[in-house]
Amino acid sequence: MADNVVQKYSEYDHHAPDITLENVHRSWDNLRAQCPIGRSDAYGGMWVVTGYAEAHEIFHDPETFSSTPLIIPPFPQAMKMIPVETDPPDHFKYRTLVATPFSPRHAEKMVEPLRAIVNKLIDDFIETGECDVYETVATPYPTLMGTIMLGLPDSDAKLFEDWTHKIIHMSATDFEVAGEAVIELYSYFYALLEDRRANPCGDMMSLLAEAELDGEKLTDEELMGFCLLLLIASIDTSQKAIGSMLWQLGTHPELRDRLAGDPKLIPSAVEEFLRLWAPVQPARRATKDTQVCGVDFKEGDQILVLLGAANRDEREFPGAADNVPDRTPNRHLTFGTHIHRCLGSHIARLEMQVLLEELLRRIPDFELADGAEVEWSKGQVQGVVKVPIRFTPGPREGA
């Protein structure tokens, strides 16, 4: 078909080159209307979940549905990403090690530093009246937040973005390039952890360097598993979620005006943007033969859980395609659910709220530039990755 809407589960491939913003959600709706779970021929065969109740049920049985591997086809990684690719009972021990820096209390302390970052980024373009806000805000903001969270030098931001992009978006097409990025990332963090062992400074890397499980220091494999996840999960996911949010605001002036005029709506509106634009589409693997939701899974079967599709299931969200900023109930699954609930969710939510507060305060009339073409990033971390906008120029606020 000309618009490339996927007609059958058997043809579904989340990396297919013809996926666009125009057809991605229509394909999901089309598949879900046939059945909430179906079988694709891609990657040696995989189940694809598009229904909300079905995604919820699978996520609530981590013993039967392991989160290793999380990625189809897998990243060229040597070790499991920790904690997300670990299962009970180890999962809990790993997760507890890094819980404090991701706590609500700590996230709250990040609000003013985040506000300062956003305002500095806005200062850099506000006098021009136009920019690609994906490049000026959605890209650097999560990276800078990630460097603060993890205790990394912000001078290496470009390096982190480059590795993250290659690993997440090139593993399916150019395994070698992605593999080199993984090796560079491991070498970088290996050296950094050596340094933190000698000079601990209370940051996340020092915490990992000194962490113990059952009286033993973490192995190099475990440390690299943590570092790969912590870096890519802080950066790429938020970039895509923010890109999609800004694209939707730039194309929906009535929604933009409503939020600019009533900032109290922003926290609830952020949940609605998260629902509509879930960046992460994780995978699971059946650990035994089982029947769930009427489907016979065999041990070893891989399952792609399209959280973005589950979040647009009319059975759970009436008028699912509409952005309703005060939608209630809104039990979206964007941060996952059950034991793998996104560790960074508390900080990510505040990151998006602060961004909207400041952007709508300083350039309340921004809109998509004439002739701007949408660029959609597909795969397992999805979102709009180009958002050219124009707006009434304003003054810088910083020195």
Next chain:
Amino acid sequence: MKVLIDGGRCQGHGRCWSLEKQLFEPRDDEGHSAVVGGEVLPDDPDVIAAARRAADACPERAITVITD
């Protein structure tokens, strides 16, 4: 009225305490939820409505609101 949080279900999403700050708060580093001041709350229609909104927002269905 009473607001009960099932500690076995709550996974620290924080949807309740981020949307209804006056009624819920995080009780640990994961963000597992607690009812501010204990589970018994006044039978005020606004408070009941806020508690129900929070219960509706929970992806784990961990919150139960009991009114007489």
